[in-house]
Amino acid sequence: MASFDAVRALVFDVFGTVVDWREGIARDAAPFLARHGRGEIDPRGFADAWRKRYQPAMEECRTGRRGFTRLDVLHRENLELILRDHGMDPAAIGEAELEALNRAWHRLDPWPEAVAGLTRLKRRFIIAPLSNGNIALMLNMAKRAGIPWDAILGAEVAQAYKPQPEAYLRTAEVLGIRPAELCLVAAHNGDLRAARSCGLATAFVTRPTEHGPSQATDLRAEDPWDIVARDFQDLAEKLGC
Amino acid sequence: MASFDAVRALVFDVFGTVVDWREGIARDAAPFLARHGRGEIDPRGFADAWRKRYQPAMEECRTGRRGFTRLDVLHRENLELILRDHGMDPAAIGEAELEALNRAWHRLDPWPEAVAGLTRLKRRFIIAPLSNGNIALMLNMAKRAGIPWDAILGAEVAQAYKPQPEAYLRTAEVLGIRPAELCLVAAHNGDLRAARSCGLATAFVTRPTEHGPSQATDLRAEDPWDIVARDFQDLAEKLGC
Numbered sequence: 001m002a003s004f005d006a007v008r009a010l011v012f013d014v015f016g017t018v019v020d021w022r023e024g025i026a027r028d029a030a031p032f033l034a035r036h037g038r039g040e041i042d043p044r045g046f047a048d049a050w051r052k053r054y055q056p057a058m059e060e061c062r063t064g065r066r067g068f069t070r071l072d073v074l075h076r077e078n079l080e081l082i083l084r085d086h087g088m089d090p091a092a093i094g095e096a097e098l099e100a101l102n103r104a105w106h107r108l109d110p111w112p113e114a115v116a117g118l119t120r121l122k123r124r125f126i127i128a129p130l131s132n133g134n135i136a137l138m139l140n141m142a143k144r145a146g147i148p149w150d151a152i153l154g155a156e157v158a159q160a161y162k163p164q165p166e167a168y169l170r171t172a173e174v175l176g177i178r179p180a181e182l183c184l185v186a187a188h189n190g191d192l193r194a195a196r197s198c199g200l201a202t203a204f205v206t207r208p209t210e211h212g213p214s215q216a217t218d219l220r221a222e223d224p225w226d227i228v229a230r231d232f233q234d235l236a237e238k239l240g241c
Numbered sequence: 242m243a244s245f246d247a248v249r250a251l252v253f254d255v256f257g258t259v260v261d262w263r264e265g266i267a268r269d270a271a272p273f274l275a276r277h278g279r280g281e282i283d284p285r286g287f288a289d290a291w292r293k294r295y296q297p298a299m300e301e302c303r304t305g306r307r308g309f310t311r312l313d314v315l316h317r318e319n320l321e322l323i324l325r326d327h328g329m330d331p332a333a334i335g336e337a338e339l340e341a342l343n344r345a346w347h348r349l350d351p352w353p354e355a356v357a358g359l360t361r362l363k364r365r366f367i368i369a370p371l372s373n374g375n376i377a378l379m380l381n382m383a384k385r386a387g388i389p390w391d392a393i394l395g396a397e398v399a400q401a402y403k404p405q406p407e408a409y410l411r412t413a414e415v416l417g418i419r420p421a422e423l424c425l426v427a428a429h430n431g432d433l434r435a436a437r438s439c440g441l442a443t444a445f446v447t448r449p450t451e452h453g454p455s456q457a458t459d460l461r462a463e464d465p466w467d468i469v470a471r472d473f474q475d476l477a478e479k480l481g482c
Contacts, residue, residue, distance in 0.1 A: 072417065126384060136417035139392045143367060151380045152392040156415065174397065176313065176377035 006181050007201050010121055011130035011171060013186035016210040022047045024108035032101050041086060053078040058132060058161040068159045070134035076102045106140040115146055117232020120241040128153040130171050130184060132161050163194030189222040203227040205235060245467060247422050248442050251362055252371035252412060254427035257451040263288045265349035273342050282327060294319040299373060299402040309400045311375035317343045347381040356387055358473020361482040369394040371412050371425060373402050404435030430463040444468040446476060
């Protein structure tokens with residue numbers, strides 16, 4: 001772990017790595033669907049459908065077909081799309097209720113050991129999100145859940161969505177450090193591959209139920225990442241925090 | 242204080258309001274000057290000279306004559322200018338030492354009650370810097386001094402230097418709130434005037450020795466700000482935190 005001596009800041013993927021988006025969205029979708037007489041829709045399936053539109057929406061911004069647009073806006077557009085997919089009319093639901101459900105992304109709960117692990121890691125490292133979520137989303141989530149970030153970084157600060165190189169490189173730049181002094185912590189091999197190709201250090205943490213009990217992806221480290229840990233407590237242990 | 246019921250986030254001017262830049266810069270300049278045989282230069286005067294070039298440098302960016310340039314870069318250029326003003330040759334001093342002195346801005350100490358006051362205010366409000374200092378500067382300062390920010394906002398996130406309206410308005414926008422839900426806390430009447438003209442709530446805190454014992458400016462609230470407080474503990478008291 002010699003390469004880690006240079007690392008001064010840990011930045012974290014958030015959706016799936018720090019918080020359990022599937023259960024959090026399902027928890028808030030369930031009463032919404034019941035209220036609108038659609039209690040037969042599986043709220044976890046609803047969460048999966050909403051999340052499935054995440055990458056294509058960002059891809060519009062990555063390709064330049066659309067200017068950088070913060071994730072709260074993309075989430076809201078995607079919500080209206082999936083409501084229509086389920087035969088529901090967003091216009092009949094009303095602005096306030098749509099906005100409240102869209103804010104479910106601000107109310108996701110961390111994985112059980114995440115806050116304790118981050119609190120340990122913060123003693124030695126600068127810790128910040130490097131998420132595609134926007135600043136308000138990350139900040140409201142952290143304030144509610146007690147996530148002790150030192151700063152809120154990520155796509156909105158970099159004005160680029162992962163896995164675009166600019167998302168990683170501009171994050172190092174605003175921190176005033178070299179890419180090798182920055183480590184990405186993520187539960188996704190693809191995110192880590194993009195970070196490594198920019199010169200960042202890499203730490204993989206397993207989150208085997210992010211997509212539910214029958215998850216088939218990212219169950220193990222697919223490349224020799226600098227660190228591989230079970231969870232954030234194990235990561236803190238391995239980094240001597 | 243009815244207007245304060247809507248406020249959800251407090252953003253703070255930092256240089257002078259949260260930290261004592263004059264004593265902090267003087268503390269690091271003194272051994273530097275002595276090392277270079279210039280121990281006769283008053284380090285507080287050196288700090289004042291460095292700070293005096295702050296507004297003109299940002300003005301180049303505000304007017305658009307120069308693209309937005311982060312404060313670490315402006316501080317470094319200004320350091321070389323004032324060294325020359327004092328008959329010292331930056332090239333003879335060397336990169337590492339210049340960079341180390343420039344980082345004195347990352348090592349400023351908070352006013353004595355500031356961290357305790359912010360810790361109280363954080364219970365009820367989102368708290369973040371709205372400083373012209375860049376992200377790395379604010380983050381390194383906070384990490385060293387234990388300032389418990391929820392996020393690092395300000396000029397670099399807004400890509401505009403106070404008192405440009407964009408600095409205040411884009412900060413509300415990234416927080417996902419209306420200007421009236423945001424309050425600027427500052428020891429400077431001019432900063433508060435600009436914030437109020439953008440629709441922000443305003444809180445004045447007195448820092449009567451920011452410029453030393455014979456300070457002549459900003460000794461009192463010059464307009465009827467929404468709150469006027471002696472310091473951050475008094476502010477927390479007045480806001481019921």
